[in-house]
Amino acid sequence: MHPDINLSIASHSATSSLNIKMKTGLALVSLSLILLFLALFNQIQHPFLLIIFFISTVAGSLLYTNGLYANTTAGIKNNGVMFKSISSRGAIAWVLGVALTALYILLYWYPQLLGLHDKANTGLIGFFDPVSKLLNGHAASQWFVYGVLYTLAIILLGIKFIYKYRHNAYQVKRTISVMFFQLVIAFLIPEILGGLNMPYNDFKNMWPLNYYFFYDWHIDQLLGSGSFGMFVLVWGILSVVLISPVLTYFYGKRWYCSWVCGCGGLAETAGDSFRHLSSKKVSAWRIERVLIYSVLFFAVLMTALVIYQYFTKQSQVLFLDSFKVREWYGFYIGAAFSGVIGVGFYPILGSRVWCRFGCPMAAILGIQQRFFSRFRITTNGSQCISCGNCSTYCEMGIDVRWYAQRGQDIVRSSCVGCGVCSAVCPRGVLKLENGPIKTKKLEGPILYQDGEFKIVE
Amino acid sequence: MAPKVVIIGNGISGITCARHLRKLSNYDITVISAESKYFFSRTALMYIYMGHMKEEHTRPYENHFWEQNRIGLLQKKVATVHPHENYILLESGEQIRYDYLVLATGSRSNKFGWPGQDLKGVQGLYNLQDLETMEQYTSGIKHAAVVGGGLIGIETVEMLLSRNIHVHFLVRENSFWNLVMPPDESEMINKLIYHHQVDLRLGTELKEIKSDKEGRATAILTSKGDTIDCSFVALTVGVSPNIDFVKNSGIHTDRGIIVDDYLQTNFKNIFAIGDCAQFKTPLPGRKPIEQVWYTGKIQGETAARNIVGLEKKYNPGHWFNSAKFFDLEYQTYGLVPAQKDESTDWFWWQDKKGEKGLRLVWEKNTKIFKGLNAMGIRLRHEVCNQWLNNNTTIDIVVKELSKANFDPEFFKGYEKEFQRSFEVKYQYITV
Ligand SMILES: Cc1cc2nc3c(=O)[nH]c(=O)nc-3n(C[C@H](O)[C@H](O)[C@H](O)COP(=O)(O)OP(=O)(O)OC[C@H]3O[C@@H](n4cnc5c(N)ncnc54)[C@H](O)[C@@H]3O)c2cc1C
Ligand code: SF4
Ligand code: SF4
Numbered sequence: 001m002h003p004d005i006n007l008s009i010a011s012h013s014a015t016s017s018l019n020i021k022m023k024t025g026l027a028l029v030s031l032s033l034i035l036l037f038l039a040l041f042n043q044i045q046h047p048f049l050l051i052i053f054f055i056s057t058v059a060g061s062l063l064y065t066n067g068l069y070a071n072t073t074a075g076i077k078n079n080g081v082m083f084k085s086i087s088s089r090g091a092i093a094w095v096l097g098v099a100l101t102a103l104y105i106l107l108y109w110y111p112q113l114l115g116l117h118d119k120a121n122t123g124l125i126g127f128f129d130p131v132s133k134l135l136n137g138h139a140a141s142q143w144f145v146y147g148v149l150y151t152l153a154i155i156l157l158g159i160k161f162i163y164k165y166r167h168n169a170y171q172v173k174r175t176i177s178v179m180f181f182q183l184v185i186a187f188l189i190p191e192i193l194g195g196l197n198m199p200y201n202d203f204k205n206m207w208p209l210n211y212y213f214f215y216d217w218h219i220d221q222l223l224g225s226g227s228f229g230m231f232v233l234v235w236g237i238l239s240v241v242l243i244s245p246v247l248t249y250f251y252g253k254r255w256y257c258s259w260v261c262g263c264g265g266l267a268e269t270a271g272d273s274f275r276h277l278s279s280k281k282v283s284a285w286r287i288e289r290v291l292i293y294s295v296l297f298f299a300v301l302m303t304a305l306v307i308y309q310y311f312t313k314q315s316q317v318l319f320l321d322s323f324k325v326r327e328w329y330g331f332y333i334g335a336a337f338s339g340v341i342g343v344g345f346y347p348i349l350g351s352r353v354w355c356r357f358g359c360p361m362a363a364i365l366g367i368q369q370r371f372f373s374r375f376r377i378t379t380n381g382s383q384c385i386s387c388g389n390c391s392t393y394c395e396m397g398i399d400v401r402w403y404a405q406r407g408q409d410i411v412r413s414s415c416v417g418c419g420v421c422s423a424v425c426p427r428g429v430l431k432l433e434n435g436p437i438k439t440k441k442l443e444g445p446i447l448y449q450d451g452e453f454k455i456v457e
Numbered sequence: 458m459a460p461k462v463v464i465i466g467n468g469i470s471g472i473t474c475a476r477h478l479r480k481l482s483n484y485d486i487t488v489i490s491a492e493s494k495y496f497f498s499r500t501a502l503m504y505i506y507m508g509h510m511k512e513e514h515t516r517p518y519e520n521h522f523w524e525q526n527r528i529g530l531l532q533k534k535v536a537t538v539h540p541h542e543n544y545i546l547l548e549s550g551e552q553i554r555y556d557y558l559v560l561a562t563g564s565r566s567n568k569f570g571w572p573g574q575d576l577k578g579v580q581g582l583y584n585l586q587d588l589e590t591m592e593q594y595t596s597g598i599k600h601a602a603v604v605g606g607g608l609i610g611i612e613t614v615e616m617l618l619s620r621n622i623h624v625h626f627l628v629r630e631n632s633f634w635n636l637v638m639p640p641d642e643s644e645m646i647n648k649l650i651y652h653h654q655v656d657l658r659l660g661t662e663l664k665e666i667k668s669d670k671e672g673r674a675t676a677i678l679t680s681k682g683d684t685i686d687c688s689f690v691a692l693t694v695g696v697s698p699n700i701d702f703v704k705n706s707g708i709h710t711d712r713g714i715i716v717d718d719y720l721q722t723n724f725k726n727i728f729a730i731g732d733c734a735q736f737k738t739p740l741p742g743r744k745p746i747e748q749v750w751y752t753g754k755i756q757g758e759t760a761a762r763n764i765v766g767l768e769k770k771y772n773p774g775h776w777f778n779s780a781k782f783f784d785l786e787y788q789t790y791g792l793v794p795a796q797k798d799e800s801t802d803w804f805w806w807q808d809k810k811g812e813k814g815l816r817l818v819w820e821k822n823t824k825i826f827k828g829l830n831a832m833g834i835r836l837r838h839e840v841c842n843q844w845l846n847n848n849t850t851i852d853i854v855v856k857e858l859s860k861a862n863f864d865p866e867f868f869k870g871y872e873k874e875f876q877r878s879f880e881v882k883y884q885y886i887t888v
Contacts (some may be wrong), residue, residue, distance in 0.1 A: 076509075078507070079508040079619045168865060169866075170867050380837060382751050382754075383751075383777070383779050385498065386753075387498040387504065387510075388514045388517065389501075390496060392514045419866075420864055426781040426786070427786070428779060448751070448755070457480070
């Protein structure tokens with residue numbers, strides 16, 4: 001439609017051309033990518049170049065962000081989203097998707113190709129050894145490198161997100177929150193714990209998202225780590241049985257999915273340019289329910305087998321072998337689904353594929369959110385003009401408009417409370433709210449007539 | 458056999474009528490519309506052009522919805538209506554018989570006979586075809602003019618800006634939309650327009666559009682004698698009912714199709730709803746022709762009830778509306794006049810940065826709340842409506858203001874500041 005902007009990466013800019021700041025920013029980020037490539041093929045291994053990598057990544061992305069938004073007014077920035085290659089499943093999107101998928105495949109199954117070795121790391125992983133040694137005293141692992149890149153992505157693209165939504169305090173606050181949880185709770189503390197020879201622990205990553213929590217080696221490790229291990233064990237169990245249900249009751253699943261969680265954090269920041277790609281079809285909703293509850297069932301079954309085996313030392317129950325089941329889970333769900341498809345397919349399927357179709361934690365929180373939570377999205381009377389912005393930009397594929405135009409509140413188990421539907425609505429129709437469960441408007445359509453709001457049969 | 462209902466027009470009013478008919482009855486329902494096969498949201502036209510959405514995103518129902526609900530869709534143009542013989546004639550030559558006919562044909566853009574108004578690159582903005590020609594004629598251009606300072610006009614300006622086109626905006630009034638909005642609100646929008654580097658020309662009308670040899674617009678001539686070079690001209694000077702094809706049929710028309718309180722025309726089995734309908738006796742405080750989304754919805758539902766024999770008068774309740782000017786959201790509830798008259802009083806508050814504004818209007822003698830304008834603030838429809846229903850006095854409204862707050866969580870509150878400045882001015886009311 002617009003050949004001149006079809007190849008643009010600037011997915012939110014009103015301008016079709018890149019300004020000088022953006023160009024410089026992209027050049028710096030490209031330099032970082034080149035350094036990563038050279039490292040991958042073992043051409044460079046030098047702490048100095050690593051420093052250059054960090055500086056050019058941070059400076060490049062900040063410069064790009066600034067160039068993108070500095071001359072814009074505060075407000076919704078979706079101009080051209082449907083035209084640009086990267087955000088409309090164009091060539092750039094496919095290239096990116098393939099690259100990300102390849103990265104995940106290497107990470108999970110061929111880390112040696114990234115340079116992971118027993119003796120001395122080489123390649124990409126070796127390149128990051130100095131940071132790892134600084135933080136925890138050990139050489140880097142593929143997961144360390146992944147953690148560094150992941151955290152960088154959340155922080156830098158989080159800053160971009162904050163700039164983009166600077167008019168919206170809800171968006172700003174929750175993004176600062178996910179940036180904090182990723183940097184401090186998911187990255188720094190576990191690395192430092194590792195350095196102190198304590199069990200690696202991400203305090204916010206709870207069962208069943210953290211599916212190995214009840215694995216024998218993990219329990220044994222915790223039990224063998226004195227009072228700290230005990231604390232982690234008790235905290236992990238309390239999170240599941242007390243903290244999470246209470247917070248979800250008051251605020252809905254958003255307290256976790258779009259304020260705390262690392263998968264959510266990446267989806268909201270790095271995945272923001274792809275949120276509109278989620279399918280809003282009823283058929284997708286059907287697939288979602290089948291898949292997510294199957295994964296939940298799988299996770300619960302596996303954990304039950306693992307715990308049974310822990311206490312009885314019996315790994316075989318009927319035809320199921322506890323070790324096999326957990327191996328399957330790790331491969332199909334832990335790696336293939338959450339990693340390869342979940343993130344690798346961002347540019348094609350949208351940013352919350354894992355959260356929507358796979359995450360067992362989201363499934364549990366979702367059931368609670370639907371039935372035992374004060375959270376809902378309120379529809380503002382009869383102001384909806386059915387434009388479709390809300391549904392389009394709902395990363396969870398919820399057809400928000402369906403409810404809004406009927407005057408009903410949106411009470412859906414999958415809603416992660418990102419608040420973007422409310423932000424993009426041009427008529428001020430949607431508000432994320434907590435309130436008494438019985439005030440949720442589930443019946444509809446509610447029509448404004450005779451000066452009153454009536455449920456119309 | 459079930460009675461056959463034919464609805465002409467698949468906009469919000471026709472479609473709402475069809476959906477409610479389906480809920481209420483087993484009638485045979487066919488919707489005929491020329492513009493598109495599937496119902497889409499006209500209010501979202503701008504977002505398609507700006508690349509926020511594709512056309513399919515603006516369809517409120519999935520394509521399979523219609524078949525599932527046994528609502529027949531026909532993308533055809535109706536040529537004539539024959540109310541005495543109960544059939545319509547399509548342009549393609551077919552005749553379609555009906556037991557009930559619903560006319561929901563919407564509006565079309567006004568043109569006031571300007572020289573050059575039919576040139577290439579000159580158009581209104583109402584339908585999907587307009588969007589296509591706009592796409593075609595604005596591709597790669599540098600300058601465009603928008604004539605007419607209404608809601609569609611300012612949306613068109615925003616659309617053009619999204620493609621980096623410099624816009625010359627001709628507004629007849631001496632402040633944007635000041636026939637509808639009080640001066641302060643209007644001034645807020647003027648400022649925004651300037652801020653976006655639009656060449657806003659207030660108090661200026663179009664005289665003529667000039668063209669090149671190929672018949673393509675190249676410049677406009679204004680009432681102030683200026684010539685402005687531009688390769689695209691949007692005429693957004695209002696819309697009027699799209700009813701030419703019924704004019705000689707025997708169905709009474711004026712500017713629109715004349716209907717009574719039941720949305721019935723002079724033929725018992727023919728109804729007219731939405732933008733194309735004109736009330737014989739408008740409800741107090743309302744216009745004879747209502748050209749907004751939600752009234753089309755209510756009219757569609759009301760007509761459906763009357764068709765199946767559940768008598769229902771059109772009763773839309775209190776007036777409300779909303780719009781967005783660039784990044785500035787606007788909501789209104791109740792009646793806010795553009796100019797204050799003898800019997801009313803009002804109070805306008807604006808925050809220091811000039812990003813938010815709130816005006817409350819009340820009746821001077823009784824102090825009963827009459828309406829409000831909210832700029833950059835979201836308010837709760839239900840609460841505002843209750844204030845209006847209960848004849849709430851202005852002091853109570855001011856006191857209860859935060860009950861109506863509908864801004865997203867963590868947004869900065871404005872109520873305290875509003876209440877303080879209100880009290881300074883009107884101590885006598887609050888004590
Ligand atoms: C750009 C724009 C923005 C708007 N924004 C807002 C807003 O924010 N809020 C708001 O309240 N309102 C808004 N409106 C007004 C609102 O969209 C209209 O009031 C509403 O769409 C009218 O609906 P309708 O069903 O009466 O008619 P329409 O939506 O016009 O539908 C009529 C249909 O009938 C078809 N038709 C007509 N004649 C024939 C024929 N002879 N044969 C076959 N088919 C025929 C037409 O092709 C058309 O598809 C906006 C309008 C425009 C153009
Ligand atoms: S974005 Fe707002 S106005 Fe548009 S469909 Fe959604 S709720 Fe309605
Ligand atoms: S419904 Fe709204 S808040 Fe919930 S996930 Fe979708 S966009 Fe986010």
